[in-house]
Amino acid sequence: MSSRASKAEHIRRIMQAEGDAVGENTRGFNQGRYESVGDLEDYENLKSEARAIKEDAIERLPELIDQLTETVEENGGTVYIADDAEDANQYVAEVCAEKDAGRVIKSKSMTSEEIDVNEYLEADGRDVVETDLGEWVLQVADEAPSHIVAPAIHKSREEIAKLFNEYFEPEEELETAEELTMFARAKLGELIQDADVGMTGANFLTADSGTMALVTSEGNARKTVTVPDTHIAVAGVEKVIPSVEDLEPFIQLIGRSGTGQDITSYISLFTPPVKSPTVDFDDGATPITEGDDDRDFHLVLIDNGRMAMREDDELRETLYCIRCSACSNTCANFQAVGGHAFGGETYSGGIATGWEAGVHGLDSAAEFNDLCTGCSRCTEACPVEIDIPWINTVVRDRVNSGKDPNMEFLVDGLTPDTETDGPDLQKRLFGNFETLAKMGTMFAPLSNWAANSTPAKYALQKVAGVDSRRDFPAFQRTTLVEWFNDRQSPTIQDPEARVVLYADLYTNHMLVERGKAAVRLLEALGVEVELPKVPGSGRAPLSQGMIETATTKAGKVSAALSPYLDDGYDVVVIEPSDLAMFRGDYERMLPEDDFEALADRSYEILEYAYGLVANGADVDALRTAADGETVAYHSHCQQRTMGLEEYTLALLDRADYEVTTSDVECCGMAGSFGYKEQYYELSMDVGENLGEQLREADTDHVIASGTSCTDQIEDLLRDAPMHPVQLLDPAR
Numbered sequence: 001m002s003s004r005a006s007k008a009e010h011i012r013r014i015m016q017a018e019g020d021a022v023g024e025n026t027r028g029f030n031q032g033r034y035e036s037v038g039d040l041e042d043y044e045n046l047k048s049e050a051r052a053i054k055e056d057a058i059e060r061l062p063e064l065i066d067q068l069t070e071t072v073e074e075n076g077g078t079v080y081i082a083d084d085a086e087d088a089n090q091y092v093a094e095v096c097a098e099k100d101a102g103r104v105i106k107s108k109s110m111t112s113e114e115i116d117v118n119e120y121l122e123a124d125g126r127d128v129v130e131t132d133l134g135e136w137v138l139q140v141a142d143e144a145p146s147h148i149v150a151p152a153i154h155k156s157r158e159e160i161a162k163l164f165n166e167y168f169e170p171e172e173e174l175e176t177a178e179e180l181t182m183f184a185r186a187k188l189g190e191l192i193q194d195a196d197v198g199m200t201g202a203n204f205l206t207a208d209s210g211t212m213a214l215v216t217s218e219g220n221a222r223k224t225v226t227v228p229d230t231h232i233a234v235a236g237v238e239k240v241i242p243s244v245e246d247l248e249p250f251i252q253l254i255g256r257s258g259t260g261q262d263i264t265s266y267i268s269l270f271t272p273p274v275k276s277p278t279v280d281f282d283d284g285a286t287p288i289t290e291g292d293d294d295r296d297f298h299l300v301l302i303d304n305g306r307m308a309m310r311e312d313d314e315l316r317e318t319l320y321c322i323r324c325s326a327c328s329n330t331c332a333n334f335q336a337v338g339g340h341a342f343g344g345e346t347y348s349g350g351i352a353t354g355w356e357a358g359v360h361g362l363d364s365a366a367e368f369n370d371l372c373t374g375c376s377r378c379t380e381a382c383p384v385e386i387d388i389p390w391i392n393t394v395v396r397d398r399v400n401s402g403k404d405p406n407m408e409f410l411v412d413g414l415t416p417d418t419e420t421d422g423p424d425l426q427k428r429l430f431g432n433f434e435t436l437a438k439m440g441t442m443f444a445p446l447s448n449w450a451a452n453s454t455p456a457k458y459a460l461q462k463v464a465g466v467d468s469r470r471d472f473p474a475f476q477r478t479t480l481v482e483w484f485n486d487r488q489s490p491t492i493q494d495p496e497a498r499v500v501l502y503a504d505l506y507t508n509h510m511l512v513e514r515g516k517a518a519v520r521l522l523e524a525l526g527v528e529v530e531l532p533k534v535p536g537s538g539r540a541p542l543s544q545g546m547i548e549t550a551t552t553k554a555g556k557v558s559a560a561l562s563p564y565l566d567d568g569y570d571v572v573v574i575e576p577s578d579l580a581m582f583r584g585d586y587e588r589m590l591p592e593d594d595f596e597a598l599a600d601r602s603y604e605i606l607e608y609a610y611g612l613v614a615n616g617a618d619v620d621a622l623r624t625a626a627d628g629e630t631v632a633y634h635s636h637c638q639q640r641t642m643g644l645e646e647y648t649l650a651l652l653d654r655a656d657y658e659v660t661t662s663d664v665e666c667c668g669m670a671g672s673f674g675y676k677e678q679y680y681e682l683s684m685d686v687g688e689n690l691g692e693q694l695r696e697a698d699t700d701h702v703i704a705s706g707t708s709c710t711d712q713i714e715d716l717l718r719d720a721p722m723h724p725v726q727l728l729d730p731a732r
């Protein structure tokens with residue numbers, strides 16, 4: 001079986017076993033997030049505040065670690081800075097040996113998962129017990145977490161009941177959630193009473209006072225800290241923030257972002273060693289207040305690659321992550337498959353690529369990095385404004401560099417990109433879509449027939465992993481630019497504006513009709529349109545991690561458009577993923593002035609049309625709705641992230657259409673993702689959610705803004721949707 005086929009098989013197995021539970025829970029969290037942050041008036045400011053604190057903390061990290069060390073030691077605790085997992089585990093094992101600890105209890109901590117401390121201590125003869133319910137379930141099941149906040153999210157209540165009944169053989173079979181919880185509570189209560197050492201992580205550590213914040217949904221972390229007389233906290237160095245006051249935005253955001261709770265059930269602030277006396281559970285006579293309050297506290301701060309990440313301009317942002325899980329819950333691929341496929345050795349979800357690359361290395365990140373399609377829905381959800389798709393792209397680029405040099409030599413000669421290191425053939429094929437599009441048009445319709453013939457599909461799947469179950473969209477013999485240049489342009493007296501309509505690769509070579517509709521729509525609203533030949537935006541190579549090629553394209557696009565910008569033209573874009581390049585990704589690829597000139601004057605077509613109508617253009621010049629004409633609309637993921645969906649809705653409302661919108665985060669196609677053999681089934685599974693919503697809406701028309709969404713919806717409904725400009729096209 002090829003590696004692509006075995007990856008497809010792996011994903012299929014996990015989707016079948018865990019997809020339903022993961023999907024239901026993550027969508028619930030995601031919906032909860034929308035509702036909970038919707039109640040926050042100053043949500044965007046809070047995110048910026050949290051971001052600024054993390055930026056400052058990571059900038060001053062060595063100084064803050066020194067300050068924290070001093071305060072913890074003044075408080076009576078000990079700080080150990082561990083270089084790596086082995087170093088940390090050795091220290092923890094030594095403390096446990098000193099205490100002659102028979103049992104170590106733990107509250108939930110991803111950092112302790114990262115260093116595999118359980119296995120280390122168990123090999124040393126200690127009984128290690130997870131006290132977080134989800135973690136305990138997984139310990140009993142001998143499984144790894146599938147989600148950074150809700151580790152057993154992939155397990156249904158029925159599966160947990162079966163597990164407990166078989167493992168513990170209780171007198172009465174357990175069935176309901178309450179029975180399971182009460183059983184776990186009683187069992188864990190007994191285990192906690194006899195513990196000698198308690199281990200926690202820390203969500204935040206404040207350098208000014210040595211305070212640690214633990215944000216949990218259960219009370220077991222408090223018991224872990226207070227029942228045994230020895231407390232070991234294991235935390236990554238990035239958890240240090242300057243002061244207790246700085247906790248405020250994080251406390252407001254972390255529960256809302258992760259599970260949609262305005263505040264989690266337990267927010268515990270400890271300044272250890274805590275002063276409360278320990279309880280001797282065998283001694284019912286002595287008052288608790290007279291118990292022994294001689295406690296030990298050890299803070300193990302773990303580097304394990306983090307200081308190198310801090311020096312790495314691209315991975316540094318990962319250290320701002322507060323592990324809230326919003327990026328997992330909002331990710332359509334994660335919702336379908338969960339962290340056992342969308343994750344590495346320890347971490348899962350979108351940001352896991354950065355963590356895995358930083359702490360475990362590129363090989364672990366490479367296992368799942370391609371599952372990020374760059375849809376960008378996570379960037380809006382992230383409470384510390386991390387550009388998660390960019391981190392994924394950078395890691396993809398680095399993974400590409402490690403490919404087989406022999407293959408690279410072969411592929412280098414065949415492809416026109418400017419990569420100096422070698423992405424594999426599949427990535428190069430999709431990354432060089434501009435060349436394919438030009439050739440496809442040149443030889444159309446023969447190229448369409450050939451590409452969709454059975455032998456060609458078989459060969460493409462075999463050689464480059466292009467899934468044969470997909471049909472290729474048809475290339476048009478006449479491009480949009482050629483059509484525009486050949487036609488008789490209408491004379492627009494006193495134009496409202498002058499625009500360059502960006503002929504993106506898909507509109508220019510394949511979806512030419514939507515381009516023609518866009519021209520007619522703009523002209524009907526009194527706009528003078530120019531349609532020059534401009535290169536592809538670089539979105540296709542960027543999506544494959546080919547940053548060098550994308551950067552070259554960005555320079556060419558900027559050069560082609562800047563004379564028009566200098567001359568007062570606006571740039572109007574049909575394809576949202578290209579606009580996302582102009583407004584976002586180009587910031588990293590162009591000189592600042594060039595980026596700003598283009599970003600400031602680029603508009604999505606419906607955004608622009610709405611602006612014209614709002615400023616007096618006549619909406620009746622467009623194709624308005626017949627009585628009760630209904631539309632189901634799926635907005636492109638990047639269009640939603642840019643906050644542009646509302647303009648389409650507002651214009652459709654002005655044109656009297658009755659609109660139903662989908663709430664699916666991404667259609668699942670995501671450029672080339674759904675064409676890849678290893679991801680085809682995942683792509684269709686993600687899409688099915690959208691398909692169901694569109695079928696249920698049962699409207700006169702289905703419209704979608706992006707090329708990927710159009711292709712995916714056509715496959716799902718067996719009928720191609722229109723672009724909104726086609727619905728509003730005066731010539732329809």
Ligand code: SF4
Nearest residue numbers: 321322324325327382
């Ligand atoms: S990257 Fe952002 S959204 Fe994702 S877990 Fe970290 S803080 Fe949360």
